[in-house]
Amino acid sequence: MPRKRTELDRDEKVEQILERAVELLSHGGYEELSINRVARDLGLARAAVYWYFPSRDELFTAACARLFADTFTGPPAHGSVISRIRWGVERFAAIYDVYAVLLQRASGEPTAAELLQAFDQSVCRRLTAILAPHVPADQLDGIVETIVVFTEGLLGRRLPPAERDRRLITALNALLPSTR
Amino acid sequence: MPRKRTELDRDEKVEQILERAVELLSHGGYEELSINRVARDLGLARAAVYWYFPSRDELFTAACARLFADTFTGPPAHGSVISRIRWGVERFAAIYDVYAVLLQRASGEPTAAELLQAFDQSVCRRLTAILAPHVPADQLDGIVETIVVFTEGLLGRRLPPAERDRRLITALNALLPSTR
DNA sequence: ACCTGAACACCGTTCAAGT
DNA sequence: ACCTGAACACCGTTCAAGT
Secondary structure (H helix, E strand, O other): OOOOOOHHHHHHHHHHHHHHHHHHHHHHHHHHOOHHHHHHHHOOOHHHHHHOOOOHHHHHHHHHHHHHHHHOOOOOOOOOHHHHHHHHHHHHHHOHHHHHHHHHHOOOOHHHHHHHHHHHHHHHHHHHHHHOOOOOHHHHHHHHHHHHHHHHHHHHOOOOHHHHHHHHHHHHHHHOHHHO | OOOOOOHHHHHHHHHHHHHHHHHHHHHHHHHHOOHHHHHHHHOOOHHHHHHOOOOHHHHHHHHHHHHHHHHOOOOOOOOOHHHHHHHHHHHHHHOHHHHHHHHHHOOOOHHHHHHHHHHHHHHHHHHHHHHOOOOOHHHHHHHHHHHHHHHHHHHHOOOOHHHHHHHHHHHHHHHOHHHO
């Protein structure tokens, strides 16, 4: 018998659904994240989930947002430029599969497009902060963009970490001669 | 009333299915390419398709192979390095959505992985042929790899063609100073 | 406001049965 | 060898009905 419904209770329910969604997403990817599966795991009727999320894609996007936020917490504040960039690329690699799905769905789903843009901005802002002290201001934006684009292409290859790192460092050394 | 079944007839049937699959794929992407849809359009029972393709993913991969081959026919044999690369990037952009799905599925499906590798090799071989006369031999492989990776990252952004071209040219000019 | 159960229209895949 | 029809186990989404 459920207690009195308060504002807090709603948030708790949303939180439950979201947590389960993130878990399914990070283990089985987009395909495993189904409304039915979340409902079943939580002991709800499938239709109940729609009270909190209007569609599978909205739930997916919300779960992405949570997953990305969790993944990029606690970046190193110190260390060399290259080691700080490497941390970001390694974190990015950890969620790349999910990111690739978001990238695809962003063409048709406005909320997905919004999240993608916000994520991209966050990535560029962080990288800009890392590079600002070492790169001439007029080249900064261009270099940041190039590194981000190159990184996304590199992650798409799903190389083993060592090989990925090697290529990243090569590219960074070519793009950031002034750093060393 | 079907005629005698000959080897030719089988190839014709495969061809019909493949053609329909490519059409569905190029218009609606991976989501529209379903066994059921192909069967319905061809007036077959859904199970009949499985006689020719063992799974949806195999049909998808076969359709990709055909689509890619069709897309990259007739590259310009002459013209500047940049204009020839631009042709390839523009063609790549035309099938990028499908390519991205293949990239995803290659993790789990060996046939998808095979096709991806073959496609990648073909791309690298063509680019190598274009650049060979203008780049020192010891730098050739590295530059080819970097351009391909950068291009894949760039296409993932789904920029309008003009903006995509602008960034491509900027990157090429940075990577190929000897060409002009 | 919140949840259920049933329904609708799709899937991919398998398999016995027919020709 | 080739194809059908039915079945199974899934989907996403909607909606009337209940509390």
